[in-house]
Amino acid sequence: MSVPVGRSPVMADVARLAGVSHQTVSRVLNGHPNVRAETQARVQSAIEELGYRRNSSARALVTRRTGVIGVVAFDTTHYGPAQTLSGIEHAARADGYFLSVVTLQTVTREAVSEAMDYLAQQSVEGYIVIAPKRAVVEGLADQPAERPVVAVEGGEAPDLPVVCVDQVGGGYLATRHLLDLGHRTVHHIAGPGDWLEAEGRIAGWRRALEEAGAPVPDPLHGDWRPRSGYRIGAQLAEEREATALFVANDQMALGALRALGETGVRVPDDVSVIGFDDIPESEFFTPPLTTVAQDFSEVGRRGIGLLIDLLEDPTDTVPMTPARSVVPARLVTRVSTAPAPV
Amino acid sequence: MSVPVGRSPVMADVARLAGVSHQTVSRVLNGHPNVRAETQARVQSAIEELGYRRNSSARALVTRRTGVIGVVAFDTTHYGPAQTLSGIEHAARADGYFLSVVTLQTVTREAVSEAMDYLAQQSVEGYIVIAPKRAVVEGLADQPAERPVVAVEGGEAPDLPVVCVDQVGGGYLATRHLLDLGHRTVHHIAGPGDWLEAEGRIAGWRRALEEAGAPVPDPLHGDWRPRSGYRIGAQLAEEREATALFVANDQMALGALRALGETGVRVPDDVSVIGFDDIPESEFFTPPLTTVAQDFSEVGRRGIGLLIDLLEDPTDTVPMTPARSVVPARLVTRVSTAPAPV
DNA sequence: GGGGTGAATGTTAGCGCTAACAATGTTGCT
């Protein structure tokens, strides 16, 4: 008896040791109700004695379920995406699913569909795609869709279940905050044009300005990175016109802060600056940055929740209007914003 | 003919359409040499016509290979770990492996072994464990080790293949840089005591000081986060003793920079500050931070390389001295360090 | 006491694939 050498134990080994059929072992493993408590205990201890572990491939082959969710992520060096991924991972594990992750260098339609193809090789049951660009979301909707897909940060994706942070609301919140402080208008350093998050934040900013009857300056587009914020910030500092600046993310805000500081523009005395994301560093910028926080973990959780609903839904029908879940943004007030100079 | 409805096509369907046996289809799929070009083309087009995709579970069942590598990561909200994960992911995909990731909230021995257990359910072929704490590495060495494990950032793990950045060298580099600028000694804000990276950086710092015959102040331990750097920085500013400060990561350096600035200590005129990590933000700190860069992607690549060697090594013997790969650190000079005040 | 009921267990048949072997056809060489 004891532990067989040479190969790892299979169900039949456990069955033999426990003096039952392999099917009874299977029943114990799957929590089937009609097994005598005494039998169950015998099987259980045989499992432990042998260190038996069920072969997931064999199981998947017959159940036609792998329990694997494919995730297409990108650019996990940024705070937001990394946090979202982490939220997805925890939620998935809590529900007993495994995650297979592909991270993309470039966020294009082709790269995404290639990644999904790669994941399909592994028989994932469904996908979560972090889709921050319009082109990606549209490409996603075109896909043959053999398996459920949930888009995260997919803006107002028309035909796809989506979870996202309320970017428009966040942009509105930020702008409104500055207008409430008495600024005549608010300039905006935006993200790249094709990013949905950038679009949403612009929309919220514009709405707040229009609602208040304030002039709407042209938004200035950066590339999310500190350097672009620095460049645009330097330009604004030179023009000496803006008194309030809404920057579409904290990294660019950092660059802008630095450019302003270097040219002798005081923040917040001369210019108020507000960011977006609330990265851990922003509390310690010079000066500490007022910003808009997003609950990325919640986005991940809801994304997984939505996908699992789709996977386990017994009715095979796709609902007319795909589910849509919007997580609110939150204003975090620190030092970089102050009443307009008189 | 055409696409069968109701179920996805299997190898037999392709075989029928192409007029061959299913085994020939298998041979084409596996790139077996002895298949006539014409047959291969016929099979290929049948595959495309049906949209056939090989069932990975069935394949894994018979080959006993899942092609899945389990990754135990933690705290992917920090720059370094997130970057490392990304490097691992790209390298794995390039070699045709899939990644199943578990991220941990707490880095304890138990959490790691639980995570590995979870991954074992999915029949991963091997593990990459990001093991930044001594306890974790030791726990890893105790594991039954049914499958290969590679530790990343595991310091000088005794009995385990390890890939890590040369933390000692990096600490030495940073300290040496400050000593070369004429500072009498260098104070150190270290990471938490049980972190291997913190230990390594301390060791390098200490070696550089001792080598130069400089006094060795007590290292002050933070928790990697900006706030702790701020607290310790404020304390140092009050003491007015240090002229050179080596901070174990950029986030704490940011906090220290802020504390110094608030108390009127000028950087680098009064105090030089050097960080570690070279996060994207550090170039735009006030002032731009001199720091030590780590090539995380390279770490990920080497980690996967090592593991795959282990997986595909035909000899089953574990080498006497496990492989060990050390990636050098690199000094990035910016504005926050300057010659000692006279 | 007999038959119906349901709980507990066993037996059998695949899931879709690859490995091993068997059976062809094809070539080159004596």
Added chain:
DNA sequence: AGCAACATTGTTAGCGCTAACATTCACCCC
């Protein structure tokens, strides 16, 4: 021509599991 060697294809068995059905047994009720 005839045979060996090899290239090409087909046939069969089985990986380890679960679903479906079959069997056994205890129990209950009229």
